Amino acid sequence: MKSIRFFLSIVILSTITLMAFLSALNGYRDSMTKAEQLFDSELMDKAHLLSIVFSALHIKNKSLNTDVSLIDLESESGKIDNGLTDETRGEDFNDHFFAFQIWQNDQLLLRSLHAPETAISQFKQGFQDINFFNHRWRAYSYYNQRSNLWIITTERKDIRYVLAENIVLETILPVVIMLPFLGILIWSIITYGLSPLRTLAKELGSKRADDLTPLAIDKQPVELIQVVNSTNDLLKRLKASFFREKRFASDAAHELRTPISAIKVHLHNLSHLIPLPELPSAKNSFLQLQSSVDRMGHLVEQILNLNRTSAEQYVTRFTELDIYNIAQDVIVKEYAHFEEKQLKIALEGEHCHINGEQFALEILLQNLLTNACKYTPEGGSVLVNISSDDNNVYLNVEDSGPGVPEDQYERLFDRFYRLNGDCHTSGTIGCGLGLAIVQQIVELHHAKISLGQSSFLNGLLVRVIFPKEGAK
16 A cells, blocks of 8 residues: 555545445436336326317217317327427327327227327237337327227337436436546545644654654644654654663773773883893784774774764854864874875865864864875875865865775775775774764764765875855
């Protein structure tokens, strides 16, 4: 079921159509039966009327000692010949609807125009279905005992059916015509009825990934209150789970800083107490221990940075900052690492202002520059470029390193993921959190980040696009 609205509209309209059809079918059958009874009653009335008219003319002429002429009877009977006008009478009797005969002692006294001279039906009082002149007729025979007359009146059944169907269809046709309008009305009503559901879906869809605030229950329909309550319970459990995870990572990182610092101090003292050149067998073990401690210290600092740059930790308001000045300060702080590897680093571009948080932006630039320094070979180059247009500010960090395969771009933003694992060709320490922290800060500032190949240094290009209006 792809659409509740479509499903309900089709089901309701189909149900109404089916019920209307069944009602119309039943009404059609009843109406046809009643129309048949009405026509039969009319046929009886015509026979009785003909009997009365003929008897009256017979008495009148008898008092005048004259015979009833066929012309006089036809002139009188023509008045009741179903109201047919001269325009509707044709030379072909098949076009006529009504016909009659009057018999007395097996003698035809009177008949309608073009009626057969033989008896239309048997001299048996009541209704009969007969055939003559290539049509089916409904006949009624009436016997007047006082005048010893048989009056036979007939009507064509096919025309009776047409007249009856026209009457019935005229009552059904408005219902059929109203069905499309009824469908539009049903669609509109269902659309209006489902509007709270669309509002709820829109509210859920507009929530950011880090927005776990509960949904408002005010003015919600009764049917959606349970859904909203269940959703709020889920958001509450997710928020508690994320908080426990971040709290655990933060507490663990803080607790680890003290023993790691102590181990570094002892290693430093040990390197001065025991001359390493005199103990070549212990030199490799000592260097590996020192590298492992440095790596653990780096991991702890990155976990703390990851926790500090999460949206939940930010209570300060964003301010207008010059990203160019921030880049200058970070380059000065990290310059010793570039000088150690004899790397050339350059800052180009212009002073551009964005709305942001200074500490987070410093961590972003620090991680980008640290990665560029780590994976660029000695004697290489790193270029930082800052530019802008009418809507955005662009921060590009390029290096002359080996680059990254295009199919690995998305994976680099995963936490604790390093290209080629711990066996990276650079041999530098790392924990795979640098770009994850960068992406978190980028999302915090409603910016965008992308990776590509540098067109100037043939290494990796990291581009961050900040909106000029920033994150309010």
